[in-house]
Amino acid sequence: MICESSSQCQDQVVVRNTTPRDFDGITQLCRRIYPDTPPWNAEQLLSHLRLFPEGQFVAVHGVDEKVVGMSASLIIDWEDYNLLENWEQFTADGMFTNHDPQRGRTLYGAEVIVDPTLQHHGIGDKLYAARRALTESRRLLRIRAGSRLRGYSMVAAQQKPDDYVLAVVEGLEHDPTLSFQLREGFHVLAVVPHYLSDDPDSLGYAAVIEWLNPELIRAEHIKDRPTRFIRRAEARAGASSG
Numbered sequence: 001m002i003c004e005s006s007s008q009c010q011d012q013v014v015v016r017n018t019t020p021r022d023f024d025g026i027t028q029l030c031r032r033i034y035p036d037t038p039p040w041n042a043e044q045l046l047s048h049l050r051l052f053p054e055g056q057f058v059a060v061h062g063v064d065e066k067v068v069g070m071s072a073s074l075i076i077d078w079e080d081y082n083l084l085e086n087w088e089q090f091t092a093d094g095m096f097t098n099h100d101p102q103r104g105r106t107l108y109g110a111e112v113i114v115d116p117t118l119q120h121h122g123i124g125d126k127l128y129a130a131r132r133a134l135t136e137s138r139r140l141l142r143i144r145a146g147s148r149l150r151g152y153s154m155v156a157a158q159q160k161p162d163d164y165v166l167a168v169v170e171g172l173e174h175d176p177t178l179s180f181q182l183r184e185g186f187h188v189l190a191v192v193p194h195y196l197s198d199d200p201d202s203l204g205y206a207a208v209i210e211w212l213n214p215e216l217i218r219a220e221h222i223k224d225r226p227t228r229f230i231r232r233a234e235a236r237a238g239a240s241s242g
Contacts, residue, residue, distance in 0.1 A: 013068060015126045018049065018056035025067030026058065033113050037198065040072070040111070044094045048072055051099045054138075055107070057130045059114070059123045069114040069123045071131060072096075075104040075140065083208060083226075084192045087146055107135050109145030128184045135213055141221055142213060146195045146206035147186075151175040153203050161191050161205045169229050178207055186211045188229035 018026070023045050030039030048056050052074055059069030074096040081090060091110045092098040109131065114123045135143055151174065152164050159167070167173035169188055178188075186209040195206035207229070212222065 013059050013061050013121075013123055013126065014065075015057050015059050015069075015130045017053060018045070018058045018070065018072075020046070020049070022058045022060070022065075022067055022070075025060075026070050029067055029070065029113060029115060033116060040094070044096075047095045047097065048074075051096050052101070054134060057127055059127055068118050069112075069127055071112040071127045072110045073107050073131060073134075073143075074099040074110065075101045075138070076106050076108045077103040078106045078144065083190050086192070086195050086197070087206075088197070090146070101138075105141045107131065107138070107140050107143045109143055124180060125184070128181075132185075132211065135211075136215055139216060140213060141216055143186075143211040144189075145181075145186075145209055146192060147178045147181050147188075147209045148196060148199060149175055149191075149202040149205045149207060150177045151201075152205055153201050156203055161193070161203075165191050165207050165229060178209070181209055184211070189226050190229070 023042055026045065027039045027041075030037075045056075055073040055075070057071045058067050060066060061068045074091065076090065076098060077100050080098075080100075087110070088094070090098075090108055094110070096110070112124065112127055114127070131143055149161065149164065151168075152159075152161060155164060155173070164173060164175075165178070165188055168175045168178050169182065182188075189208040189210055192206050192208055194204045196202060196204050198204075210225075
C-alpha cells in the first residue's frame with residue numbers, strides 16, 4: 001500500500017505527459033488490470049508519442065514516479081466514423097495513425113486505467129481533469145469514448161444492455177466504469193455491441209459517452225445527438241436553457 005489515505009494519495013500523485021521511461025510501468029499496470037489481454041506494447045506507445053504527445057498522460061506516485069494510472073487519446077473527425085464502430089476502428093488497432101488534428105474536433109479517449117489497489121483515491125479524477133484541460137486548450141468541441149460496461153456480465157441474464165445502461169444513468173445500478181464517468185460530467189449517447197473483441201466482464205458491450213466543452217459548444221452542435229440515455233434532469237435543464 002503506497003498511500004495511507006485518499007488525501008495523501010492525491011497529494012503524492014502527479015499527472016504529466018507520458019515519456020518512453022514510463023512504458024515499462026504502463027505495461028506492468030496493464031497486466032495487473034487485464035491479465036488475459038495483451039498490454040499496450042512499445043510500438044503502440046511510441047506511435048502515440050510520435051503522433052500526439054500532448055494526448056498521453058500518466059499518473060505517477062512518489063519520487064520514484066511509480067506509474068499508478070495512465071490515459072491515451074487522439075483527435076478524430078467524428079464524421080468519418082459510425083457511432084457504433086468498435087475500439088479497433090476508432091484507434092487504428094491501437095496505433096493512433098488515424099489521429100487527425102487538422103480536421104478533427106473530438107478528443108477520443110482510447111484508454112484510462114488506474115491501479116486497482118488505489119481506486120477511489122482521486123487518481124481517475126486527475127486523469128480526466130487533464131483530458132478536459134487538453135480539450136479546452138486545443139479548442140475541441142468534445143471528448144468521446146467507449147465506456148466498457150464492466151458490470152454488465154453480472155446482470156446479463158436479467159437485463160438487456162440498453163436497459164442496464166438506462167438503470168446506471170438513473171442511479172438504479174452501479175457500473176464500476178460508467179458510474180464514475182457520469183460523475184465526471186459525461187453523458188451516454190448509445191450502447192455498442194462488440195466494442196471490445198474479448199472482454200468477459202462487459203461481454204463486449206460499451207456505452208458511447210460524451211463530455212461537451214462548455215466554452216465552445218452551441219445548440220447546433222447538439223441538436224441531432226441521441227437523447228434516450230440523457231438523464232432526465234439534464235434533459236430538463238437543456239430544454240429550459242434552449
